[in-house]
Each structure stands twice: as C-alpha cells, then as structure tokens.
Ligand SMILES: NC(=O)C1=CN([C@@H]2O[C@H](COP(=O)(O)OP(=O)(O)OC[C@H]3O[C@@H](n4cnc5c(N)ncnc54)[C@H](O)[C@@H]3O)[C@@H](O)[C@H]2O)[C@@H](O)CC1
Ligand SMILES: Nc1ncnc2c1ncn2[C@@H]1O[C@H](COP(=O)(O)OP(=O)(O)O)[C@@H](O)[C@H]1O
C-alpha cells in the first residue's frame with residue numbers, strides 16, 4: 001500500500017494528479033455520479049469533471065464544489081473527454097436509449113492511453129447490446145449480477161476458477177465485486193482480504209470507481225495501483241465499521257484523505 005500511496009513532491013500541481021471525468025447519473029440515479037466523483041476528489045484526483053443529467057447540477061455543486069459539470073447533451077463533450085487521463089463510465093447512467101447513445105458517443109472518442117473504468121449500467125448495456133469496447137486501458141467493476149450479464153457465468157456457478165476462465169475472454173482488468181472481491185487480468189489474480197457486510201449499501205460500488213480513478217490518475221496505471229485502490233476502499237470501510245453498523249459510502253469517502261495520509265507516511 002505505502003509503495004503506491006506516497007507523499008507528494010513539493011514542486012507539483014493539480015495537473016499532475018490526474019484528470020478524471022465521471023460519466024453517469026441520470027435523473028433517477030444522480031447520487032451514483034455524485035458518490036463516484038466525490039470519491040475521486042477525496043482520494044486525491046487533481047481535476048474532476050462530471051458528465052451528468054442537467055437535473056443533478058445544483059445537488060452536485062452543493063455537495064462537491066471541487067467538481068466541474070457538463071450536461072449529457074453538451075456539444076463540448078468530445079473536447080472534454082479527449083483531455084482526460086481517466087474516465088469512469090456507468091454509475092447511475094441508466095440503460096435506456098439515451099444512455100446507450102451517450103455510451104457510444106464516449107467510446108468513439110477514447111484514446112488507447114486513457115484508462116476507462118466501466119461500471120454499473122455501462123456493463124449492463126455493453127452486455128445487452130453486444131457493444132464493441134474501445135482499445136484502451138479498461139477496468140471493469142461488475143457486481144455479481146453484472147458479471148453474470150457480461151460473462152454469461154451464472155451467479156450460482158461463479159467461483160474463482162470459473163471467473164478466471166471467463167475473465168480471460170474479456171479485454172482489460174476485471175474486478176468481480178463480492179464479499180471476497182477478485183481481480184483478474186493482472187500478472188497474478190488478487191483476492192481482496194478486506195471488507196465486510198457493512199459495505200452492503202447502495203453506492204459502495206460507485207465509491208470504488210472514484211477511488212480507482214483517482215489512484216490511477218495520480219499514482220499511474222499498474223497492477224499495484226489497482227489492487228491498492230480496491231484494498232483502500234474496503235480497508236477504510238472496515239475502519240468505519242469498527243464503530244458503525246453500516247459503512248455509508250459518503251462516510252467512507254470523507255475518511256479517505258486521512259487514511260491515505262497515514263499510508264503515505266508508512
Ligand atoms: N444512489 C444512487 O443513485 C445509486 C445508483 N445505483 C446505480 O443504479 C444502477 C443499477 O444498478 P443496480 O446494481 O442497483 O441494479 P442491477 O439491476 O444491475 O443489479 C441488481 C440486481 O441484481 C441482483 N443481484 C444478485 N446478486 C447481486 C449482488 N451480489 N450484487 C448486486 N446485485 C445482485 C439483485 O437482486 C437485483 O435484481 C447502476 O447504474 C448503479 O450505478 C446504485 O449504485 C445504487 C445507488
Ligand atoms: N458482504 C460484503 N462483504 C464485503 N464487501 C461487500 C459486501 N457487500 C458489498 N460489498 C462491496 O460493496 C460494493 C458493492 O458494489 P455495487 O453492488 O456495485 O454497489 P452500488 O452499485 O450500489 O454502488 C463492492 O465493492 C462490494 O465488494
């Protein structure tokens with residue numbers, strides 16, 4: 001962990017800690033985009049933007065003034081996306097035609113050196129519509145039902161062996177989230193040792209996407225960075241859960257800077 005999260009150099013500025021854009025949050029699921037973007041900001045991303053339904057503008061500005069906002073239908077979308085280091089697509093995006101159209105528009109702009117974290121509704125849409133994914137550094141973050149949709153492996157048949165086999169057919173890194181999250185597509189498979197049922201609350205996965213984005217954006221894309229992000233999410237939740245029955249995503253998010261400061265000093 002401390003190998004990944006290190007003290008910042010004195011001579012540095014926000015442009016060196018990752019340009020992250022979260023694409024998600026329709027009229028029903030605005031909170032998902034807010035939690036993803038908040039996690040990215042609190043985990044240290046230098047510049048965070050959110051492409052979201054226009055109805056989320058006031059809520060997002062009020063909750064997270066650090067973030068910039070662009071509505072889903074903005075003409076400037078491509079210009080924004082091209083300048084990003086990391087994209088998160090899917091938290092609260094929804095799976096209707098508007099979401100599908102936006103997903104295709106985003107995929108058409110992606111460059112191979114960008115990291116794209118594919119979550120939630122985006123996974124469901126890609127599986128349902130058999131979409132071709134762009135050439136990029138892809139990180140998939142399915143929960144078990146999304147993994148069933150994407151891989152075809154039924155929930156009841158999912159285990160480290162069947163998951164590993166299925167992940168080989170998918171381009172990029174696959175983080176199969178559960179009570180024992182597994183990561184495939186790295187040099188070695190990784191089993192997350194932290195976390196608890198206190199994390200079983202809506203928004204936990206949305207929060208993970210923001211942490212991943214911030215870690216890749218500031219510490220660079222590597223196996224160690226991805227594992228550290230997954231571990232940090234659960235380890236902070238464990239800290240919260242030591243005194244709280246549920247580890248609310250918003251509470252996990254606010255604890256991130258303190259946890260990372262301790263990690264960076266080890
Ligand atoms: N506050 C918000 O705005 C929230 C928005 N969310 C967004 O809502 C959209 C739909 O995502 P959902 O995950 O709710 O719906 P999904 O339809 O993708 O998955 C839920 C379904 O899968 C089943 N299931 C079985 N095992 C499961 C497992 N281990 N984990 C999760 N589900 C399991 C559930 O019973 C349910 O039928 C996504 O875009 C997501 O990002 C959620 O993140 C919840 C919070
Ligand atoms: N029982 C559990 N033990 C450990 N981690 C859990 C448990 N239940 C949920 N989680 C974690 O919470 C997150 C849930 O993700 P997801 O279902 O996508 O949430 P959401 O879409 O509501 O944000 C994952 O990181 C998962 O590993």
Ligand SMILES: [Mg+2]
Nearest residue numbers: 120143205206
């Ligand atoms: Mg989710």
